[in-house]
Amino acid sequence: MLLDSAPALLCRQERERARGGAGRKRMDWNRKSIFSVRLLLVFIFSTAVWLLGRAQSIPAPDIEPKSASVIIVGAGISAIAAAKTLSDNGVKDFLILEATDRIGGRMRTEEFAGITIELGANWVEGVHGSQLNPIWKFAQDFKLRTFLSDFSNTTYNSYDNNGYIRPSVVNASFDILASGVNYASNLGTSLTTHHEEDVSILTAQRLFGSVPSTPLEMTLDWQNYDFEFAEPPRITSLKNTQPNPTFVNFGNDEYFVADPRGYTYIVQRLAEEFLTQQKGKIQDSRLQFHKVVRKIQYSQHGVRLVTEDGSIYTSKFAIVTVSLGVLQSNLIEFQPVLPFWKVEPLYKFDMAIYTKIFLKFRYKFWPTGEGTEFFLYASERRGYYPYWQHLENEYPGSNIIFVTVTDDESRRIEQQSDDETKAEIMVVLRHMFGSAIPEAEAILVPIWWKNRFFGGTYSNWPIGVDTHDFHKIQAPVGPLYFCGEHTSQLYNGYVHGAYLTGINTAEALLKCKKSGNCTYKASVLTSNEQRHEQKSSECAAFVKQEREQARVAWSNKLSTMQEELDHECKP
Numbered sequence: 001m002l003l004d005s006a007p008a009l010l011c012r013q014e015r016e017r018a019r020g021g022a023g024r025k026r027m028d029w030n031r032k033s034i035f036s037v038r039l040l041l042v043f044i045f046s047t048a049v050w051l052l053g054r055a056q057s058i059p060a061p062d063i064e065p066k067s068a069s070v071i072i073v074g075a076g077i078s079a080i081a082a083a084k085t086l087s088d089n090g091v092k093d094f095l096i097l098e099a100t101d102r103i104g105g106r107m108r109t110e111e112f113a114g115i116t117i118e119l120g121a122n123w124v125e126g127v128h129g130s131q132l133n134p135i136w137k138f139a140q141d142f143k144l145r146t147f148l149s150d151f152s153n154t155t156y157n158s159y160d161n162n163g164y165i166r167p168s169v170v171n172a173s174f175d176i177l178a179s180g181v182n183y184a185s186n187l188g189t190s191l192t193t194h195h196e197e198d199v200s201i202l203t204a205q206r207l208f209g210s211v212p213s214t215p216l217e218m219t220l221d222w223q224n225y226d227f228e229f230a231e232p233p234r235i236t237s238l239k240n241t242q243p244n245p246t247f248v249n250f251g252n253d254e255y256f257v258a259d260p261r262g263y264t265y266i267v268q269r270l271a272e273e274f275l276t277q278q279k280g281k282i283q284d285s286r287l288q289f290h291k292v293v294r295k296i297q298y299s300q301h302g303v304r305l306v307t308e309d310g311s312i313y314t315s316k317f318a319i320v321t322v323s324l325g326v327l328q329s330n331l332i333e334f335q336p337v338l339p340f341w342k343v344e345p346l347y348k349f350d351m352a353i354y355t356k357i358f359l360k361f362r363y364k365f366w367p368t369g370e371g372t373e374f375f376l377y378a379s380e381r382r383g384y385y386p387y388w389q390h391l392e393n394e395y396p397g398s399n400i401i402f403v404t405v406t407d408d409e410s411r412r413i414e415q416q417s418d419d420e421t422k423a424e425i426m427v428v429l430r431h432m433f434g435s436a437i438p439e440a441e442a443i444l445v446p447i448w449w450k451n452r453f454f455g456g457t458y459s460n461w462p463i464g465v466d467t468h469d470f471h472k473i474q475a476p477v478g479p480l481y482f483c484g485e486h487t488s489q490l491y492n493g494y495v496h497g498a499y500l501t502g503i504n505t506a507e508a509l510l511k512c513k514k515s516g517n518c519t520y521k522a523s524v525l526t527s528n529e530q531r532h533e534q535k536s537s538e539c540a541a542f543v544k545q546e547r548e549q550a551r552v553a554w555s556n557k558l559s560t561m562q563e564e565l566d567h568e569c570k571p
């Protein structure tokens with residue numbers, strides 16, 4: 001329409017000019033004005049086109065409050081499991097608000113150098129045990145392409161700064177480590193059985209009488225603990241991780257997913273079972289993308305959520321499925337602030353970081369064939385590019401390998417450029433395979449810690465968090481329910497953990513919704529905490545005051561300790 005009117009406007013100007021009386025200056029002005037009008041029209045037109053395009057890709061803010069019976073924040077596997085459980089039980093008026101443009105969250109499939117890779121979850125962990133891992137069942141039902149991982153082969157594939165390490169040397173260190181692991185597992189069971197206080201895995205290693213100290217021992221130790229929990233034995237709880245319930249209950253086998261449809265396909269298929277589709281794509285107004293929830297206001301009357309684009313939503317209940325990293329950040333403002341009994345355990349729990357860095361080469365220079373998939377690099381610096389995997393079994397001829405780092409190394413790497421990371425990796429690879437190897441053609445370094453929608457990769461159970469604390473992490477606060485991997489007592493950190501919490505939380509909410517039986521909290525809180533909780537739900541100012549009192553109490557505790565120390569240390 002705007003363009004149609006352009007010729008008419010120009011004609012009018014031409015007509016005016018033809019009427020005469022216009023000097024040269026006037027002529028110039030006319031030319032300029034025609035030019036400016038044209039420019040203006042082009043600008044208006046392109047702005048309109050841009051706005052139209054944007055309006056199609058990003059939904060406009062909903063200024064009018066939208067309401068649903070239950071609003072679910074996030075669209076990872078726990079959220080999809082929760083929504084499906086609600087739907088299966090007749091609650092169809094739910095709304096899922098997801099910050100990004102996709103479902104799956106930390107299950108994240110990408111293309112890299114011509115193949116499909118997983119930046120997030122990669123393995124179905126815990127297979128062929130006494131219980132069936134629900135995720136393994138999906139993998140089977142949906143015929144996902146999976147590969148059994150044999151991690152034991154690393155004994156034959158270890159390197160250090162001088163190149164290959166003989167298997168006999170590796171085996172000697174490995175045997176000591178294996179006895180230590182057994183000891184830690186038995187001690188963990190014993191502490192649980194006798195309701196003893198928790199200790200760290202490192203404490204168990206000291207009690208066993210062997211703390212890994214050589215580059216090789218430290219790397220094998222990293223493979224056993226950090227590769228699973230993404231934090232070192234110094235931090236990780238013994239009681240809550242040794243033995244690991246995932247492997248005890250679901251089995252010791254682990255299957256690597258390498259499917260062109262991605263690991264995310266499981267979430268996609270689950271979503272398709274209850275959300276409407278058009279032309280094979282989920283198109284359901286109950287699933288909204290680009291909706292970054294920034295404020296959650298709650299009371300006994302219900303919930304009001306505000307998203308970054310200014311949209312407002314109301315509901316009777318909400319299920320918050322965002323990661324522990326997000327809950328520990330200030331991305332979402334809760335009004336009133338969450339009670340102290342809830343935030344303290346959330347802050348005590350750990351969000352760990354686990355990063356897989358992918359590299360593409362012109363040709364392969366690493367061993368391939370049976371038993372070569374995983375290899376170790378033993379550095380004096382614990383956790384420095386320690387664990388490698390080639391993708392020759394999954395994608396022959398792809399010439400792609402990836403290295404895994406965790407914790408402080410992940411944090412450090414996220415803060416430097418990809419070129420710097422590539423240069424460091426090339427030095428390591430040259431130590432392992434000699435100086436003649438080619439430069440990497442491409443590198444992919446995923447960012448998890450700095451990503452405000454994740455703040456890390458998955459939770460790890462640290463010392464200092466007991467079962468009672470954990471129940472508070474799981475517990476609802478008024479109409480707000482919480483789920484996600486970090487709320488799974490047995491399987492935190494895993495896809496199956498996240499999935500099961502989605503179902504359990506939705507079931508607890510349904511029970512509360514249908515029968516009014518919302519007693520979950522009572523079993524979790526001490527009577528004193530319940531009294532506080534009662535007051536909290538009545539008065540926002542009380543919560544503020546309670547938080548402030550706790551903060552002051554902690555500062556007082558610290559200054560008393562400091563004074564005692566100063567006193568003791570006086571000459």
Ligand SMILES: Cc1cc2nc3c(=O)[nH]c(=O)nc-3n(C[C@H](O)[C@H](O)[C@H](O)COP(=O)(O)OP(=O)(O)OC[C@H]3O[C@@H](n4cnc5c(N)ncnc54)[C@H](O)[C@@H]3O)c2cc1C
Pocket residue numbers: 073074075076077078079097098099100103104105106107119120121122123124125291292293294321322323326331332354355356448452453454456457458483484485486493494495496498
């Ligand atoms: C690198 C990596 C490797 C892993 N490896 C494995 C593995 O091999 N095997 C395994 O079993 N598990 C693994 N895991 C763990 C597994 O991926 C997670 O436990 C699981 O996917 C978590 O699902 P969730 O629903 O709890 O959370 P998420 O998947 O994080 O879902 C939460 C959703 O909330 C959204 N969100 C965040 N903030 C907001 C907001 N303010 N408003 C709206 N939406 C928001 C996020 O975008 C996200 O989509 C790995 C994870 C990572 C990252």
